[in-house]
Amino acid sequence: MGVHIDNEALTRLLDERIAATLPTFWPTKGWAWDVRSPSVGNHWPVGVHFLDELPREQAIEALVESINEALVAYSSGVSEDACEPYGGWVEADGDVLRVRYGRVPFSHPTDGRRAAELPPIPLSAFVTEGDGEL
DSSP: OBEEEOHHHHHHHHHHHHHTTSOSSOTTBTTBSOOSOSOGGGGOOGGGGGGGGSBHHHHHHHHHHHHHHHHHHHHHHHHHHHTSOEEEEEEEETTEEEEEEEEOOTTSTTOGGGSOEEEEEEGGGTEEETTSOO
């Protein structure tokens, strides 16, 4: 049975968690255009919009992969504007998404798994089964 992913709700939930980890001061402010985008949702891969046709487990697995791709792209702009490495990582754990985002060590600038863990996101907040129930 297919699932429905509410992309707007998921994007809002991710953005809310990520916003708390961003710098309060941007060293590059005023030098040029901001490189960072206002939302991780601006970086969704095209395929994320077609997950509704997949069975639940496959849809969640593909969604996690898509979120991690989006986090890499989003983090690139944040890192450039902050002048220090930022990264993120998401993984499914039962009925929640475990979310990590924030500064990562200069020694591992692309490893979002080293970022601080943020409050998890319940799948029920953005996933419904084909009949409307999770």
